[in-house]
Amino acid sequence: MKERTDPVGIPEENETAVALDPALNGRGIQDYIGDTTANPASRKRVPILVYVLPIVSLVIVAALLGSIYAYQKSVNRQVEELLQQGEQLALDGKLAEGKAAIEKALEKRPDHRVLLADQKLLTDAIALQARLDDADKQRKGKKFDEAIKEIDSLQKELASRSGPVFQKLVAAVDTKKEEVVVEQVVAGLPAKKAVEELAPLFNVIRDYKGEAAQKAANQIKQKIADIAYDKASAELSDKQFANALVTLEEALKFDESNKKLTTLKTTVEQKKQSFEEAENRRIEEAIEKANQEDLANRTEAVELVSVDAFTDEYGYFIVEGTIKNRATRSISSVLLYFDILDESGEAVDQASVYVSPEFLASGDEGDFYAEFYNYEDNMSSVNVNRAEWQLN
Secondary structure (H helix, E strand, C coil), rough: EEEEEECCECCCCCCEECCCCCCCCCCEEEECCCCCCCCCCCCCCCHHHHHHHHHHHHHHHHHHHHHHHHHHHHHHHHHHCCCCCHHHHHHHHHHHHHHHHHHHHHHCCCCHHHHHHHHHHHHHHHHHHHHHHHHHHHHHCCCCCHHHHHHHHHHHHHHHCCCHHHHHHHHHHHHHHHHHHHHHHHHHHCCCCCCCHHHHHHHHHCCCCCHHHHHHHHHHHHHHHHHHHHHHHHHHHHHHHHHHHHHHHHHHHCCCHHHHHHHHHHHHHHHHHHHHHHHHHHHHHHHHHHHHHHHHHCCEEEEEEEEEEEECCCCCCEEEEEEEECCCCEEEEEEEEEECCCCCCCEEEEEEEEEEECCCCCEEEEEEEEEEECCCCCCCCEEEEEEEEEEC
C-alpha cells in the first residue's frame, strides 16, 4: 500500500505517499528545472554596465527559480497529503471519500501515476461495494436466493483482485453471505417438522463461526432433539425398540452430548433388554404349555361323563353313556374300550363302542350305546378302561 508520489518538483526534496495499488513502485520528485550554470565570462576589461546587467539578470532568474521551486514544493506537499488522506480513507472503508481526495489531488497532478491507479482501483471497489449493498437490500426484502446469487458472483470477481482495499471487500462479502445464509435458515426453521428436513439446514451453517450462525445451529439442534425425543417416546410406547434407538442415534449425530436424548436412549435399551428377556420367558412357557397341552390332548382328551349298564326286558345287556372332549382341539373317531363284569366284579367279556357324533369340537359332548345278548344272565356292570381318538 505504501508508495512514492510522482510529482514534478525539485530533486532535493524527497516526499513520500501511500499507494493503494501494490503493483506500483516508489517514485521520487522529478526536477522541473534544468542546469543554470553559465559559461565563464570574458575577463577582458569592459564598462561597469557590462558587469551590472548580467548580475541583475542573474538575480531576477534566481528569484523566478526560487518562486517556482517554492510553488512546486507546496503543490507536491498538498498532493502528498491528499494522496495519503485518500488512501487512508479507503483503507478505513470510506471508499467514496477516499476517491474524492484522490481526484482532488489529480486536479493538481493530472498525470500522477499513483493517483491515476488509485482512482481506477477505488472506482472498481465502489462499484463492487454498490453490488454488495444491493445484495443487502435483497436480504432485507427476504429475497435470500437472489442475494446469495449476487454475493457468489462478487466472490468470484474478488478472487482475482489483490490489495488491502479488495481484501476488506472480500471480508465484507464473506460476512454478508454468512448473514444472508443464517437469516434464510432461521426464516425456514418453523416450517420444518422432521429431522430429515432439519439436517440440511444444520449442514449449511455448521461451519460458520459467527454468533448468529452459532445461535441458529443451536436452535436447529434443539429442535432436532425435541422431534426425535417425541418420536422415540411414541415408538417406545409401541415397543418398537429398534426404531426408537435408530431415531435417537440419528438425532445424537447432531448433538451427541444432549442429556435428554442420551437419557431416553438408556431407558430404551433397558426396556428393550427387559422386554426381550420377558419375551424369551413367554416363549419358553408357551412352548412348555403347548407341549403339556399336546400331551393332554393326546392322553386326556376324553372325559367319561356318565356310563350306565343294565339288562332290559328282552334280555339284552345295554351299555350307554356320555363323554366330553377336554382337548383344546377337535377330536374324531372316539372309540371306548370296556370290560363287562358279573355281579362279583369278574370280567366275563370285553367290548368297544364308537361315540356319536364322529367329530367333537373342544368342549363338546358325545354319546355311546351298545347292547349284548345276556344269554348266560351273568352281565351285571361295565368298566370303561381305555379310549382312543384322533386329533384334528
